[in-house]
Amino acid sequence: MKSQIISRWSDFDQLKEGWDALLKNSWADTVFLTWDWIQAWREAVREAVESFVVVVRDDKGDLVGLAPFYMAELRLLNLVSFRTLRVMADYATGAEYPDWIVSRHVEKEAVQAIVSALLKVNGRWDTIWMPHMTGWTGNIENISSACQAGGLPHRYRATRFGYFDLPETMAQFEAHFFGERLQELRDERSALLCREDVEIIRCTNKADLPGFLDALFELHDRRWSLAGGAGRKPYEAEFYRLFVQRVFDEGLLRLAAISDGGKIEAIQIGTIYNNHYLLLQEALNSDAVPGVGEVLRTLVIEDCINAGVKGYDFLMGADEEKRRWGAEERSGYDLFIGSPNLKTRLLFSKEIWPTGRFLTQSNQN
Template identity: 55%
Template sequence: MRDEDGRLVGAVPFYVSELRLLKVLPFRTLRMMADHATGSEYADWIVDPDVEKAALSAIADALLAAKSDWDTIWMPRMAGWTGAMERIKAACEEKGLLHHSRSTVFSYFDLPDSMKLYEESFSSKRRQQMRRKRRKLLNTEGVEVVLCEKPEDLPRFIETLFELHYRRWQLDGQEGAFRRKPYEAEFYRQFSRIALKNDWLWLIALTEHGEIKSIQIGYVYDGVFLQLQEGFDPDYVQGSGNVLRTEVIERRIDAGISGYDFLGGGSEHKRRWGAAERDGYDLFIAHPSKLKNKLLFSKEIWPSGRYIDEIGLLGGS
C-alpha cells in the first residue's frame, strides 16, 4: 500500500509453498519471506504505525482480490506482546478472511543494572556454583573467551558453530537445525558477514589454546540481546556452555542491554537462568471464497500437524 504521496506504508513479503491435506488435497500457501530457511520468529505485517489500520485493511483487500494466487496463509511464532496478532486478526475479521490461532511459548528475562544484582536473583547455592565453575574454568591455562570481530575469523567461528551445535543435539539423538536444514546454515554464513560489518553481530566463543569449545551467536535489537543458536563440545569440561552464557550475560549487562531473549520454546534450562515464559501465537488464515478452505477451517487442523504435509516452495508472490 502507498499513501497519496506515493510513499510505501504497508507491505507483506510472501513466498508461495504448497501444503497438502491427507497427502491429496493441495493448498497454495503464503508464508513470510524466508521464514523456514532462516528460522525466523516474531512474524508481522509491515505497516507504518501512523496509518496502521488503513494499511492493514488495504493488505487484506489485496489478499481478497488475489484469490486465484493463494488458499491459505501460515504465520507461526508470532509475538504475543506486540499486538501483531490482534492487529492482523482485526483486519481479517473486517474483511471476512477465515482465521484461527493457537498459543505458543517464548522465553525471556530482563537484565538488571549489574551482574551482582543478577546473581542475587538466585539461591546462594546456585550463586556459589556459578561463580566456582566460572572461576575454575576461566583460570585454566590457555582458556579465554573470544569475540569474533574480524571478517577473516568468521568462517572458523561459523563452521565450528555448526559442528558443535550438531554434536550437542546428537546427545538427544537429533541432528539440530543446521544439519536438518542446510539452507539455514547458508543463511547464517551470509547474514553473519553483513551483521559483523554493521556491528550487529555477537558471536562469542570459549576457547582452549585457540580451539573453540563452546560458542554462542546472537545480536542486539532495540536494546535486547536475542540469542539465536549455540553449541558446545560434549567431550570437553562439563558446563562450558553455561560458563560462556554467564560471560555473555555479564558483558551484555555492562553494555547496558536491557534483556536476554531465548526466543521460541520454554524449558527448565531456560527457567534456571531466570527466564519467564511469555505468550506467542501461530496464526492460520484462509480465503473465504473456497469450499476446501471452509472444510479445512471447520476443524482445528494445523500445518505442523499430522494431517498436513509441506510439499515445498512454489514461487514468489
C-alpha cells in the same frame, strides 16, 4: 490507500529504500524483518522461492504497509495441495516474530488494505501460515479483526517466548541467583577458567567469522547425528555466512566461544537490535567439561550488561532451563488464515494445523 502484489524479485528490489524506515515506524520492528535479514535469506535460497509481497501506499504514495510473503506449499495427507503464503526468511534462519509491517499511524487501515488486496487475488493462494508471532504488539488483534471483517477463515493459538530484562550491573544480575544456584555458577566459572588450555574468545575480526561459523555448524551436526536427527536445514549455513558479513561492520553481531586445547567446545551467536540481545544460535560439545555452556552464557550476559544492553531474548520457548536464568514467559501466537474457497473452508472446519501429522510442509527451502 492503494495496494499491489509484487511477485517479481526485480520489483521487490525497488522497496529497499523505504523498507527499514517503515519497519522502524511499526510495531513489527525486529531484526528478523529487516532488509539485511531478508536479503541474506534471499541470497541463500538463490531466489528458489516466489515472491508474493503485498505493498500498501497512502494517497501521497508513501509506503505504509508490507506483507512480505513468499509462496510455499502445504499438503493434506500428502494428497491435497494448498498454496501457502509464509513470511519471508521464516525458515532455515532461526527467525521468530513474523508479522505484517504497517505504519503505527495508520495500522488498522493498512492491515485492512492488505486483507482487501489478498481477497482480490484469493484464487492465487489457499492459506497463510505465520507461526511464532509476538503477542505484545497488538498486531495479532488487528489482523484477526481485518480477517473477520473480510470473511477470511482463521484461527490462532498461544505459544511462548523466554525473555528477561538486563540490570545495570552484573552484581544485580547475580542477585537473582540465590543460594546454591549462584555458588554453582561461580564454582563452574572458576574451575573452568583455571584450566591451562581453556580460553574465552570473541570474534572481533571479520576475517575470523568463517572459522567461528564452521565450529558452530560442526557442533550442531555432531549433536544431530548423535540424536539421530536430520541435521541442519538446507540453506541454513549459507544464510548465516551471508548475514554475519552484513551486520558485522555495524557492530551488532555478538559471537563468543570457549575453547579447550585450541578446540571450540561451546559457542553462541546473537545480535543486538533495538539495544536488546537476541540469541540466534548456540552449540555445545556434549563431551566438554561440565558447565562450559553455562559459563559461556554468563560471559555473554556480562558483556551485554557492560555494553548497556537492556534485555536478553531467548526467543521461542519458555522452558525450565530458561527460567533458571531469570527468563519470564512472554505470550505469542501461531496464526493460520484461509482463503474463502471451498477447499480451504473444508480444511478450516476441522482443528488442523500445519504442525500436525495431517497437514505437512512440502518442498520447504
